[in-house]
Structure formats: structure tokens, C-alpha cells
Amino acid sequence: MKRAVWKREYEIGVEKVDQEHMRLVKLCRAMADAILVDKDEAVMGQVLAALKLYTEEHFRDEEVELERLKSPLARRMKIAHARLEAQLHLIIDGFGKRPHTQTLDDLLGWLETELLPHFTGMDMSAFLATPEGRKAHVRRLYSVA
Numbered sequence: 001m002k003r004a005v006w007k008r009e010y011e012i013g014v015e016k017v018d019q020e021h022m023r024l025v026k027l028c029r030a031m032a033d034a035i036l037v038d039k040d041e042a043v044m045g046q047v048l049a050a051l052k053l054y055t056e057e058h059f060r061d062e063e064v065e066l067e068r069l070k071s072p073l074a075r076r077m078k079i080a081h082a083r084l085e086a087q088l089h090l091i092i093d094g095f096g097k098r099p100h101t102q103t104l105d106d107l108l109g110w111l112e113t114e115l116l117p118h119f120t121g122m123d124m125s126a127f128l129a130t131p132e133g134r135k136a137h138v139r140r141l142y143s144v145a
Contacts (some may be wrong), residue, residue: 004029013140
């Protein structure tokens with residue numbers, strides 16, 4: 001089974017964004033843990049609600065920051081975020097209508113094939129397209145692990 005594990009390679013160098021990304025991964029892991037230890041369905045629902053809310057908040061925060069930095073990719077980021085949110089909503093909407101293990105597989109699949117590549121691809125590109133983002137990335141590259 002896939003695991004929701006944070007790796008330093010997902011960092012883009014903008015501390016606030018990296019912290020939020022890490023929290024998203026932790027929320028996915030919390031859902032996995034809740035399903036694997038067969039927590040009450042209400043608890044699982046609360047974790048999914050928290051994941052949905054935090055994902056939406058994070059995307060808005062990131063969009064505001066990219067606008068502030070005048071990233072040329074800010075508009076494309078909004079479109080990418082809308083697509084990711086729609087995918088997550090489909091997974092969450094299916095909760096309780098199919099086995100919990102299917103929700104877990106779908107959620108971890110989304111994390112692995114959509115969200116993490118978004119962090120290291122689109123997010124990285126959008127922030128590197130700005131002077132401030134490039135400086136933050138360079139600081140991250142030369143920091144001690």
C-alpha cells in the first residue's frame with residue numbers, strides 16, 4: 001500500500017508554502033491511519049473535511065502569494081488548483097458510498113500522481129518565475145538538510 005510520507009525533495013524553498021504542503025501530506029497520512037486502524041466513520045469524515053478545507057485554504061494562500069510576487073504563472077496556477085480541488089472533491093464525495101479502502105487508495109493515488117507532482121512541478125515553476133522565489137529556492141538548496 002502507498003504511504004503518505006513527506007520528503008525534502010518536495011520542498012520548493014518558500015517556507016510558508018513548504019509548511020502548508022507538509023501539512024497536506026500529514027492530513028492524507030492521518031486519513032490513511034484512520035482507515036487502517038478502523039477508526040469510527042465520523043472520525044474519518046472529520047479528517048476528510050479538514051483535508052478539504054485546508055487544501056482550499058492552501059490553494060487560495062498560494063494564489064494570493066503568487067499574485068503578490070507577480071508570477072507570470074499565477075493564472076495557470078488557479079486553473080491547476082481548480083482541477084486538483086475537483087479531483088479531491090470527487091474522492092471525498094465517494095466516502096461512505098464505497099469501501100473505505102477504496103477511498104484510501106483513491107486519496108493516496110491523488111496524492112502520489114497529482115498533488116506531489118504539482119508541488120515539484122507547477123508550484124516550483126511558478127515560484128521560480130519570480131526573483132523572491134528564486135532567492136528562497138537557492139537558500140533552500142544551500143541549507144543543511
